[in-house]
Amino acid sequence: MNHPIAGKKSAELLDYLNKRRSVPAKDLTEPGPTAEHIRTMIAAAARVPDHGKMFPWHFLVFRDEARHEMGAILKTALLKKDPDTPIEKLAQEENRFLRAPVIIAVISRIRPGKNPRWEQILSAGAACQNLCLAANALGFGTNWLTEWYAYDDYVRHALGLDKRDQVAGFIYIGTPANIPDERPRPEIALLTTWWQKNAPLNRGDNYDKSGFSLPDCSGCQINS
Numbered sequence: 001m002n003h004p005i006a007g008k009k010s011a012e013l014l015d016y017l018n019k020r021r022s023v024p025a026k027d028l029t030e031p032g033p034t035a036e037h038i039r040t041m042i043a044a045a046a047r048v049p050d051h052g053k054m055f056p057w058h059f060l061v062f063r064d065e066a067r068h069e070m071g072a073i074l075k076t077a078l079l080k081k082d083p084d085t086p087i088e089k090l091a092q093e094e095n096r097f098l099r100a101p102v103i104i105a106v107i108s109r110i111r112p113g114k115n116p117r118w119e120q121i122l123s124a125g126a127a128c129q130n131l132c133l134a135a136n137a138l139g140f141g142t143n144w145l146t147e148w149y150a151y152d153d154y155v156r157h158a159l160g161l162d163k164r165d166q167v168a169g170f171i172y173i174g175t176p177a178n179i180p181d182e183r184p185r186p187e188i189a190l191l192t193t194w195w196q197k198n199a200p201l202n203r204g205d206n207y208d209k210s211g212f213s214l215p216d217c218s219g220c221q222i223n224s
């Protein structure tokens with residue numbers, strides 16, 4: 001049994017968190033993680049906070065032949081949408097899962113129980129990030145993607161998902177061929193309020209982007 005850690009100084013971990021960077025899937029090369037590495041990563045992913053011990057996630061590992069099978073599924077999904085899809089586009093989809101040696105899908109699975117759906121989904125997001133960090137700590141680069149196929153009904157069905165399942169992320173994993181430059185990061189002070197009664201909140205609204213509409217929260221049922 002692992003001995004729990006609830007706080008332990010680690011300048012290395014802090015430095016890592018402050019400098020971490022995703023690597024584009026196409027730059028994730030061989031060698032990929034071994035089966036033992038993969039088990040280690042998933043164990044770390046499954047260690048996230050989880051209200052009510054519901055384990056509201058599960059993992060699909062794609063490597064070797066499974067990546068080719070996923071390519072065939074993506075190609076079929078696209079052809080179903082548009083039988084006239086150009087051949088180059090079909091080839092791109094067939095090769096999509098060959099961009100990295102290993103892809104692990106983290107699936108958010110809503111479990112019946114008293115704990116809110118929203119919190120179950122948050123736990124799945126945390127599992128994605130733990131998975132990335134564990135892979136990084138083993139020396140691999142990662143890219144957390146959803147792309148179009150996370151939301152495609154044909155693909156969801158072909159993967160065996162049902163209506164309680166949602167792809168939280170396809171985590172692409174491999175040895176980084178390049179490390180990208182830094183990207184813009186937010187100004188933390190614009191997003192942090194040291195709360196006092198009646199003081200305005202730093203909500204970061206200057207980061208709002210046009211082209212996205214706000215969710216209509218009159219219909220949101222985040223607690224169900």
Ligand SMILES: Cc1cc2nc3c(=O)[nH]c(=O)nc-3n(C[C@H](O)[C@H](O)[C@H](O)COP(=O)(O)O)c2cc1C
Nearest residue numbers: 020021022023125143144145146147148168169183
């Ligand atoms: C749920 C989720 C889904 C994402 N899906 C995509 C995606 O489909 N395509 C993409 O380019 N980036 C996607 N990203 C963003 C990348 O994972 C990554 O965070 C981004 O490229 C910024 O790089 P950084 O992690 O180094 O800051 C997604 C991130 C999250 C949290």
